[in-house]
Amino acid sequence: MAPRGASRLVDELGTLLLGAPLPLSVRCWDGSETVVEGAPTLVVRHRRALRRLVHAPGELGLARAYVSGDLDIEGDLYTVLSLPDQLPARPDLHVDRRALARLGGRLLGAGVLGPPPAPPPEEARVRGTRHSVQRDRQAVSHHYDVGNEFYRLLLGPSLVYSCAYFPEPTATLEQAQEAKLDLVCRKLGLEPGMRLLDVGCGWGSFALHAAARYGVSVTAVTISAAQVALARERVADAGLAGRVDVRLQDYREVDDGPFDAIASVGMAEHVGLAQLPAYAARLHALLAPGGRLLNHAIARGPAAGPDRPDPGSFLTRYVFPDGELQPLATHVRVLEEAGFEVCDVEALRRHYALTCRAWVRNLEQRWDEAVRLSSPGRARVWRLYLAGSALAFEGRRTGVNQVLAVKPGGDSRLPLRRPDWSRTANRDRADDGDSTSS
Amino acid sequence: MAPRGASRLVDELGTLLLGAPLPLSVRCWDGSETVVEGAPTLVVRHRRALRRLVHAPGELGLARAYVSGDLDIEGDLYTVLSLPDQLPARPDLHVDRRALARLGGRLLGAGVLGPPPAPPPEEARVRGTRHSVQRDRQAVSHHYDVGNEFYRLLLGPSLVYSCAYFPEPTATLEQAQEAKLDLVCRKLGLEPGMRLLDVGCGWGSFALHAAARYGVSVTAVTISAAQVALARERVADAGLAGRVDVRLQDYREVDDGPFDAIASVGMAEHVGLAQLPAYAARLHALLAPGGRLLNHAIARGPAAGPDRPDPGSFLTRYVFPDGELQPLATHVRVLEEAGFEVCDVEALRRHYALTCRAWVRNLEQRWDEAVRLSSPGRARVWRLYLAGSALAFEGRRTGVNQVLAVKPGGDSRLPLRRPDWSRTANRDRADDGDSTSS
Numbered sequence: 001m002a003p004r005g006a007s008r009l010v011d012e013l014g015t016l017l018l019g020a021p022l023p024l025s026v027r028c029w030d031g032s033e034t035v036v037e038g039a040p041t042l043v044v045r046h047r048r049a050l051r052r053l054v055h056a057p058g059e060l061g062l063a064r065a066y067v068s069g070d071l072d073i074e075g076d077l078y079t080v081l082s083l084p085d086q087l088p089a090r091p092d093l094h095v096d097r098r099a100l101a102r103l104g105g106r107l108l109g110a111g112v113l114g115p116p117p118a119p120p121p122e123e124a125r126v127r128g129t130r131h132s133v134q135r136d137r138q139a140v141s142h143h144y145d146v147g148n149e150f151y152r153l154l155l156g157p158s159l160v161y162s163c164a165y166f167p168e169p170t171a172t173l174e175q176a177q178e179a180k181l182d183l184v185c186r187k188l189g190l191e192p193g194m195r196l197l198d199v200g201c202g203w204g205s206f207a208l209h210a211a212a213r214y215g216v217s218v219t220a221v222t223i224s225a226a227q228v229a230l231a232r233e234r235v236a237d238a239g240l241a242g243r244v245d246v247r248l249q250d251y252r253e254v255d256d257g258p259f260d261a262i263a264s265v266g267m268a269e270h271v272g273l274a275q276l277p278a279y280a281a282r283l284h285a286l287l288a289p290g291g292r293l294l295n296h297a298i299a300r301g302p303a304a305g306p307d308r309p310d311p312g313s314f315l316t317r318y319v320f321p322d323g324e325l326q327p328l329a330t331h332v333r334v335l336e337e338a339g340f341e342v343c344d345v346e347a348l349r350r351h352y353a354l355t356c357r358a359w360v361r362n363l364e365q366r367w368d369e370a371v372r373l374s375s376p377g378r379a380r381v382w383r384l385y386l387a388g389s390a391l392a393f394e395g396r397r398t399g400v401n402q403v404l405a406v407k408p409g410g411d412s413r414l415p416l417r418r419p420d421w422s423r424t425a426n427r428d429r430a431d432d433g434d435s436t437s438s
Numbered sequence: 439m440a441p442r443g444a445s446r447l448v449d450e451l452g453t454l455l456l457g458a459p460l461p462l463s464v465r466c467w468d469g470s471e472t473v474v475e476g477a478p479t480l481v482v483r484h485r486r487a488l489r490r491l492v493h494a495p496g497e498l499g500l501a502r503a504y505v506s507g508d509l510d511i512e513g514d515l516y517t518v519l520s521l522p523d524q525l526p527a528r529p530d531l532h533v534d535r536r537a538l539a540r541l542g543g544r545l546l547g548a549g550v551l552g553p554p555p556a557p558p559p560e561e562a563r564v565r566g567t568r569h570s571v572q573r574d575r576q577a578v579s580h581h582y583d584v585g586n587e588f589y590r591l592l593l594g595p596s597l598v599y600s601c602a603y604f605p606e607p608t609a610t611l612e613q614a615q616e617a618k619l620d621l622v623c624r625k626l627g628l629e630p631g632m633r634l635l636d637v638g639c640g641w642g643s644f645a646l647h648a649a650a651r652y653g654v655s656v657t658a659v660t661i662s663a664a665q666v667a668l669a670r671e672r673v674a675d676a677g678l679a680g681r682v683d684v685r686l687q688d689y690r691e692v693d694d695g696p697f698d699a700i701a702s703v704g705m706a707e708h709v710g711l712a713q714l715p716a717y718a719a720r721l722h723a724l725l726a727p728g729g730r731l732l733n734h735a736i737a738r739g740p741a742a743g744p745d746r747p748d749p750g751s752f753l754t755r756y757v758f759p760d761g762e763l764q765p766l767a768t769h770v771r772v773l774e775e776a777g778f779e780v781c782d783v784e785a786l787r788r789h790y791a792l793t794c795r796a797w798v799r800n801l802e803q804r805w806d807e808a809v810r811l812s813s814p815g816r817a818r819v820w821r822l823y824l825a826g827s828a829l830a831f832e833g834r835r836t837g838v839n840q841v842l843a844v845k846p847g848g849d850s851r852l853p854l855r856r857p858d859w860s861r862t863a864n865r866d867r868a869d870d871g872d873s874t875s876s
Contacts, residue, residue, distance in 0.1 A: 329770040
């Protein structure tokens, strides 16, 4: 009886948490199975998976079970992650705790109850005041200091960890990242000799592109020690040590302005709503009059509903501690209130979905290597969050926008028409998408 | 003594109101003059001009004096209108009423005091609840029902009364308006057979362009009776009566959706902050899933400071009663909260400065005809407000933005990259600025 019992219990537990029959096959630690034709299989490798769910019903319990390996998925991960959208309730909502208690007795019979298991070691522990310089460093370190070779595998040779810009959906990730880097350079109107500040420079790919192709000198800052190490190595290899200065520095600590242009790509998500005005004011103070700021950030989509940072969410516990997403309107308001003139907004939501799917492919194609370069839990965290992110962009729960803003008081040299921006520098780039044939 | 006295008094009054010596030559009703070398001349044609200022110190008094003709300007109007920005205080702020009272005695001596003169007939009188359908009609009628031939003179043959899109600063207004109409069509991805709603259609120029060039059928609504009359005439002349339906209808009264696309160009400025959410919700309800909205509206610039609608302002009393400008961030927020996905924002501030200056030129070049087609006061109102608007756009006190938004739930057919938008329709338009050579 036990085998049937185990998978039946999982079925009932799933139904309870999802608010509908579990549309998945289930295979349990004891070999028991329930089959749903054509559906992916939920593999419960250990009783502990259920125990984690009982002690943390919903998203956190599921995340801990999956990250620890007590729970696994066979078949298409996207199909499984899309289930909540097709079900009456999201797994993290409206759990009937009394029904759960009634089920508890039978779970006890199945021997799955017991003390709460320790969370997997990949769970984040950040301390201090939210969005203080010290705590932001811990939060950033948690996500970015996990092995540069792991990121090389995930991101590919471009080593760009933000939304790419796909000429066509079929373009390679490398082509799309190259196009993105160049798009940002052109929006900023970079020209030889200009001083560029790159806030949240990652592994230095944008700084390298701007310095090598547009002849600017770049101050590139990040608070990830691992990123600084590899970025400096890459700058030296490129022979650009004289033109790219990579620093382990918080945006609040940069004080050697004015810069002619500022790029902030995929960094504002770490700033937090409370700090956004100070962030915008700091960038405004660091920019020369007439200088341009390109603020490229993920945003909450109109379908996302009200923002309530969930300390129990998988993203907060495992991926981006203290990460916060705001609607586009908030980014625009904060920039305007800091004194910027917002000149252009380009939404790249669909490009980020394509980007995330490309990263997931990189990870799945070299899974064993990825595990070796990080940890089984880490590889699972990145696979889960990136597949989930792809779906979030496709479902408009999140978007991503490039906001181009100018600091009044000087000549921004911004051409009257957007199609002409690509001609502000590198007039030989007639082959790129933004150039005109007129 | 009196002549010297009169112009000296004007000098002192000007100094008092401006908070600095009046940097203008002055010529008074009695022939008295004070000369400032190379400065434009303030012509006080009648004592009444001063009386208006005494009874309504600041902007309103100046406006009444100018509109009535009691006050005039010889020389460059832009120079005079730029003075406040170069002076410690704006004329509408911080009037020292006690110093004004002291001056009153001497003004009495000069025989300029007396009962408050009646405001010029061009001053607006709107009644009812702010932004009710009824009062909005009065407000719109005040500005737009002043003679179609006057507007033809002002706007030129394109008859487009919104920001143009200049391929180069030297392009003609006609070329720039044509480029703007086509830009909006391409952003909306118009294709033959689509149903387009044009909210605030003016004299029908955009509806005509969209129907003739893109083969859509257009429902064009305005609450200006004069606009409806001429728009219908132009539609009939173009033989497009079957494809363009011009209606005297408020946006709140349109109920025959869904439309495949909606254009709102230069209309949201009349909606008012309190009504903006209802406005966005109505457009959202009228749009088919996947349909695009192009919301083109003047915005308060970052340099504008906090919004406090001033019932005594020249713009409210003479130009746009109940007109309200919001920052770009507010427009984006309202659209997102209504359920739209904001896909693109293009700031056209400098284009509107060029547009206003072109309109002022049209007016000044055919001044006598303009006066005949409207009234001396009206011609002065439009000259003053358009010259002032050009300076406001140049000084970033106001901006203007095209916000492209999509209603989720269907395929927006929006190409991945902006340069490709121009290829969604009319593939033969390779000569336009937004098309690509790739």
